[in-house]
Amino acid sequence: MFFEINPTNGVPIFEQIARQVKYAVANKALRAGELVPSVRELATKLAVNPNTVARAYRELQNDGFLETIRGEGLRVTKQALERSQKHRTKLLQERIRLVVIESKQSGISEGEFYSLIDQVWKSEVVAT
Amino acid sequence: MFFEINPTNGVPIFEQIARQVKYAVANKALRAGELVPSVRELATKLAVNPNTVARAYRELQNDGFLETIRGEGLRVTKQALERSQKHRTKLLQERIRLVVIESKQSGISEGEFYSLIDQVWKSEVVAT
């Protein structure tokens, strides 16, 4: 499939998996009705314990992105797309909020802040 | 002193304390030669375990922001101001980097990203 796990960057693995599934839905790489890879399959692909994948999937169920089809697997729900887009904005907004607070507390000026953002946005390349 | 501790926001308390001391130095709210509050005093003021304050101060000593004066307490070093400003930029840069990566992975456009930043920057007010 599509994503990269970094086991040592502070973000829990199950969380990385869950996020990327949400993003995949938001970007229509995953569509309503599709089955996601099985727990075991994804676990071996990512070289991760099946329980870790299961936990990510459980989170996605609680959030209404996936539903279980008994004996078949996990399917992307109809509401997933809509939710994921709201979700995405909310999540990013929250993360941005934390950085902004941190920056304001640190006392840097608006100009410095935006120039930092610019510089980082331009230098970071991310595998999509 | 001047700052706010939030014990339930994921950032370790000792880290919150250390950062805010560094920022205070960067903003010249704390100047070279000044004594910082004693561990006990600050601990009771912040309603926090003294070990936690001690750990923050230890970090600040290791980073060269504070030095112990026998029988007096902890004093802001001469190099603190200079270091704190470099430090601050590096720290913020790193946090921004994480958010940018997250945003790029999520697939939002550059325009959306900047408009989110703008919106948050304008709405957040922080006690300095």
Next chain:
Amino acid sequence: MFFEINPTNGVPIFEQIARQVKYAVANKALRAGELVPSVRELATKLAVNPNTVARAYRELQNDGFLETIRGEGLRVTKQALERSQKHRTKLLQERIRLVVIESKQSGISEGEFYSLIDQVWKSEVVAT
């Protein structure tokens, strides 16, 4: 035939099938001597794995509701009606018992409980 399968509601599909056959007998929609649809036929009609239908029918045979007629298929037994009505009461009683226990544990009052029941009974419409 007459019924609806919901593959994502926690109740096993084979169980849903078996129950509804029993209820059909209890309500005389199915009478002694009638043939039920073949496993394959019902499976395709319900868009379900044939094994699942077979398992439901097996259960119904074990419970004495169906009997195999060589070369013909499965027939509703003579005792089915009588059994189904006893069965039905016992089944419902058990389900009600669980809800009552749950409600009592939750600490709601008898009045609240009955008003909830009333409200739900009046609002639910079920295709028979």
Next chain:
Amino acid sequence: MFFEINPTNGVPIFEQIARQVKYAVANKALRAGELVPSVRELATKLAVNPNTVARAYRELQNDGFLETIRGEGLRVTKQALERSQKHRTKLLQERIRLVVIESKQSGISEGEFYSLIDQVWKSEVVAT
């Protein structure tokens, strides 16, 4: 503390724990600001694996009933009482709904239904 676990009644253990905590909040046996028993403590008391308790507590955090205090434990949130009461009604309503649907599908009459309920409510005694 307060509750009983039945490891063989179909309801997952972690779910039983989570529910009973919610009910305890709804009934004011647990109040905002109180610490719940530590994961390890409750685990040994219930003769259950710590992970199982941890999972229940995690669910309660996701639902906003508990919050972690680093190094101290888990605390009942301010919003917990309000939420728990809404939650309780919704949960029971949902369970009742399922029974009502089942009953209507089975074809029993309203009179029979209510007499079943009555009979069960009166006979069940539950340790509070």
Next chain:
DNA sequence: GTGGTCTAGACCACC
């Protein structure tokens, strides 16, 4: 084959 639950035990950061 699928997911769900539970146990056991290790390691981590934090207070």
Next chain:
DNA sequence: GTGGTCTAGACCACG
């Protein structure tokens, strides 16, 4: 001492 994460492996019901 606290909770959080992860691994490993077992067992179950379902299709």
